Each structure stands twice: as structure tokens, then as C-alpha cells.
Amino acid sequence: MSGLLRSGKREFFDASHAHPKSRTRGVNSTAARTSAFAPVRIPTLLIFAALVLLPQALYAARISELTDTSLTERAVRFFTFQDPSLRFALLGSVLLGICCGLMGSFLVVRKLALMSDALSHAVLPGVALGFLWNMSKDPVAIFIGATIAGLLGAGLVQAIRSTTKHKEDAALGFVLASFFAVGACLVTMIQNLPDGNKSGLDKFMFGQAAALGRADVILLGIVAVVTVVIVLLFYKEFLVTSFDAAFASSGGIPAQIFHYVLMVLLAFAIVSSLQAVGVVLVAAMLVIPAAAAYLLTDRFGWMLILAAAFGVATGAMGSFLSFVGRNLPTGPLMVLAATAVFIAALLFGPRHGVLAKWWRQRSQSARIGRENMLKAMYHLLEGENFRGETIPIRELAEARREPIEDVTKSVAKLRAHGLVSFSSDHKAAVFTPDGWKRACEIVRNHRLWELYLTHAANYAVDHVHEDAEKIEHILGEDTVRQLEKRLNYAHQDPHGKLIPGHQDIYGKGPVRQGAR
């Protein structure tokens, strides 16, 4: 009987897994279409990729809940989306993701990330006192108590900073630890009371999304709406006071007031997220999605949107994993999901990502290799006084002190870039017009720079070659024009070699006739 049930279950699993996949594909193609108009295409794709996780989380989370009920009931629940505890958990996670993402962005750009840690620990005594108010887990009482405790903590940090010689880090450390200690004592005392172990206060440490009730979600909803509306309404003020508070104040925008508004919104975000994420890790839900967004964009508006999207995705992932893992604490799982997003941003970010940097470095060193080969070819032609046009591979190999096979490969790469062509027997190379132009430019850059160093910067003639070897690849045309002008359009470098001029490079023939 039980075996039968189990196999039935497996079928159900498989069937439902197929469904989210097809759904995923649909969302993906929307993402591709939508990204066409977006100014930051890759971050946009990432948002959608993150959002794709959501439906999967939804379906899979339901599955784990369904194991204890009958098949028909499961089917009904599945299709009517009526399981309240799951609905509350997911909705709550999504809402807290929005709040935390938005507030976290402000913390990151204002360098207040540690403030969120202190605030989140400081709220714990407030949670306990809120519970003691009428000996129940009344979300409103806990919200009020925790907010007051949090703001008290923030005020205390401010007071320590302005009245003692301690700086912010010491003040934060002190407030974080002492408030948390008081809170931990109070929570333990409550749990030692008769019926205290049913209080559910222990869930406030590491969070349990499954414990979210209707009132919790309504509270989160209100906080999310208030946060979004205030951020949208006063975006301009928040932007300028975050970037340059003194300038904002000088122009009549009260930076201090907006700072306090942010702190209050931050306290709201922390307090309303406590039940789901827990006191210990809520700071990470604030900082990590925002830190990931910071790596992906150079515009603050986009950072807010990305951070909120990451917050939503990681919140949903965390509560999903918590369901699958049967009451694993939600907070750590959300933070792990957020960390995964952060690492992905760190690796795959289009501009600041590790991979993108590596790729840029690689393509640059490949370009430098090509240009050095072109330069060697130029030198060979120059050694013949530009009488011929073909460069034997063997001579090139001798000049480069490399095996013929390697040089042939390098020349083949040059050909792939349209810079040279092979002679019919593949034993010699000939410049294409593009290749000749580039070779002249490189030689010109090198010699101009040598001349500049010896003339204008008083370097000794034997000290300039190595520097020019690097500079030749990165000099822009503007700088070259300036150098030429500064050096009076000189024809000879410090070693007496000719500097290709504008006419030689961009004029007609590929060969400069006769040295002077």
C-alpha cells in the first residue's frame, strides 16, 4: 500500500517537474524580447533569469507540502493555489525581498552596511517586550516594540559618536552586542515561563517563513508599499543626499531629515522581515542583494531595481528551500541564495565581473601579440630599405627567435584578422593595406614615444625602448596628434630611424620609398 503510494508520488513529482520547465522557456523568450529596449542589457537578462526561479520555487514548494494528504486533495490544492501557509510564506518572502533590496541599496552606497547589522540585533529586546505586552505573538505589538528598540539603538550609536571620541565602528559594536544580550536574556526568560516554549520566539533568531501569518504578511505589505512609495516620491532627494549631503543641504534639501527617514524605513524593513529571516541574518538580506546589484550597474536607479529583484528572488528561493528541507531555518537559506546571486554577479558581471576582466585582459594580450608580429615584419622590410614587399617566414622566425611553426601560426592569426596574406607557397607573408597601416602606426607610436621621452622628459636614449614597447599599444590617435605637434612632426627617432608620418600611413602606397 505504502509502496503504491510512493510510486504514485514519484509520478506526480515527475509530471510537475515537467511543467515548470516549459513555463521557464516561455519566460525566457519574453526576457529576450524585452531586453532589446533596455539600456543595460545583461543586467536585465539577469533579473529575468532570477525571476525565472520564482515559478519553480512556487511549484516545488507546493510539492513538499503535499506529501501528507490524499492525491485528489493535492491536485485540488495544486491547481487552486489555496494553501494559506505556503501562500503567506512566499508572499512574505517576496515583499521582504523588495524592502530589503531597496533599503540595502542605500546602506551600501552610504557605507552604512554595518548599521543594518547593529540595528537588526538591537531590535531583539523590542521583540521580547512586544511579546510580553499581551503574552502573545501579536505582530503589531512586536513591530512597535522592535521599531522602538531599533531606533533607540540607532540613536545611541549617533549619541556615542557625537559625545565621545569613539568612531562609528566602536559605537556599532557596542550597541549591537549589548542590545542583543538584553534581548537574548529576555527571550530565554519568556521561554522558561509556563507555556513560554510555545511562544515561537526562538524562530525570531534564524527565521521561519512557514510561521508567517496573515497579519505578518499584511504588515510586510504595508511596509513594502510605504517603502516603495517614499523611495519613488523622493528618489531625487535620496539620491543627492546619499551622494553629497553637504551639497544637498547647501541647496536647501534637508539631508539630515532624509537620513532619519531612511533610518526609520530601514528599521521598518528589518522589523517586518524578522519573522521570516531572523535577527541574526536579516542584515545579510539587506546588504547582499544590494552589493550584487552594485557590481552590475553604474546607475543608482538600476541598482535599486536590481537589488529589489535579487531580494525577491533570494527571498522566494530561501522559503522554497526551507519548505523542501522540512523546517530548515529560512534565514540561512535565504542568505545562501543571496550569496549565490552575489557570487554570480562577481563572476559574470559585464563590466566589473572577474570573467569579463579576464576576457578583456586576454583579448588585449592577444592584440599586443599580433601588433608585435606586425612590427617585426615592418622591421624586416625596413632592413631591406622597403625594396621588397614579401617577408619570408624563415627570416621572420629568425628575427623573432621563434620556431618557424610558431611564427606560421602567428601569421595565420594575422591573416584571420585580415592584416596579412600568405604568398602562394605559404613561405612568405605580405601586408594587406590594413596590416600595413597598423604596422606603421605601431612603429610610429614606439618611435614618437621614445623621442618624446628623450626630448621632453630628458630620458637617456638607452632607457626609452622598454617603456615605448608598452606604450606603443595603448597610445590613442588624439595623443599621437599631440605628440607629433609637440615634437614638430619630427622624422627621426632618437636612434636615427624614420618615424612613419601621417602621409606614409594614410597616404596611398604601402611602401615608403627610399630613406633619406
Add this chain to the structure above:
Amino acid sequence: MDGETPLEVHDLSVAYHKKPVLYGIDLAVPAGKLIGIVGPNGAGKSTFIKAVMGLLPLSSGWVKVYGKSYRENCRRVGYVPQRESVDWDFPVNVMDVVLMGRYGRLRLGQRPGAKDREVARECLEKVHMLPYAKRQIGNLSGGQQQRVFLARALAQESDLYLMDEPFVGVDAATESAIVTLLRELKERGKTVLVVHHDLSSAKEYFDMLMLLNMRLVAFGPTAEVFTPEKLQTTYGGRLTILSEVVQTIGTVEK
């Protein structure tokens, strides 16, 4: 007292942690002048302009801008803070920063519109930074960053400008661009106060000088104020630069 004096300061004193930084400054700045604020390190030059704008609490005295309190007339004042005072990795581009110059003119919650963007573009053009409008501000040289700050101040379309060390750490091209800009502002009847650290160029750049060392040592036309005795008093004789500069003045004036 009247509405035509750009800046009037009476008995202004500022203290940090009860340690006085500025004492009893009295000053009436005439309109349409380029004024350099000069003094040694720690003389309170930046403190002075911050105190004028109400960014620091005064321990005594008052400030009037065009005859009214600073707060009432803050729209008529443009400000260029020190370049190091902000985080240049902040996720904004050049255009975003210049648009901030328009924020003071907008209502609470109102976003900058097409006209504000046009003004911002014009201001960027004046400092030759329009091609960089979409650059993230961290990808600019020091001189370019300073020009962005100047463009932001220009976008404020003010009558009185307060600039904190705009010449620090900029290249020669930016320095001459700033000087041209200052002269242009003056020709349009604006008043500009510039905190300046370089005595040798101060004489050349400014119509009037304000010599400051915790108290106002002298304020007046450059020719009258830039004398060995007054500079000596300002710098307290402890600076070698001073004796050098004083010597060069001596040779020039003979």
C-alpha cells in the same frame, strides 16, 4: 543690510568640540568680484564657507545673503565642495551629477524635466565635458571630476558662488578652463568666493583677497592686501613658502 550685498557676515565664530576655529569674522562682500580666500592649512577657510551655508553650527554671529538669511536665499548660492568630499565610485554618471545642480530649484518630489536637462547639457558644454555625459564619474581624471562639479554649480544658476579648493589636483588645462569660467561668471555680474591654497597664483586670479587665519587678517582689493606684512601676519612667519613668495614680491615691486 540691503538686498544688493551678496554676502554679509557679522561676528561669525565657529568651534569644533569647543575648540574655536574661527573668531569674530566681519565681512561685507561686494557684488561682481572674484574673491580668493587665502590662508595656511587649518586656518578655517573651508570652515568659513561651510559656516556661511549653515552646514556647521555657529557659536556666534549671523550671515546674510542678499539681505536675507541663508536659508531664505539658498537658491541664489552655488556651491562647489572639495573633490575628495564625495565617493567617486557612487553609481551615477556625469549627467546625473550635473542635474543635481537643478534639484534646489525643483519642488519636493519633483523630477528634473527637459528644460533642466537642457541647462545641464549647456553647463557641461561650458566645461568641455559634454562628450563624457554618460560616463560613470569614477572613470574620469581628477581635472574632469572637478569640471563636473563646476558644471553642477553652474547648473544652479546662482548669483553667489562658493568654491572649496577647485584648483587642487587638477591638470593645467583644467586650471586655465576654471580661470576662464570664473572670469566669465564675473562678467555676468556674479560674485565668486574661492578657497585657494596657492599664493603665487592667487595674486593673478583674484580681484580681492580675504586673508584668513582663524580670524580675518585682511580683506580688500588684491593690490592692497597682497603685501609682505599682511601675508606675514596671516602665515605667522612659520612657512618657508611665504618667505619665498615675499621675496619674489619684493623683487617685483622694486
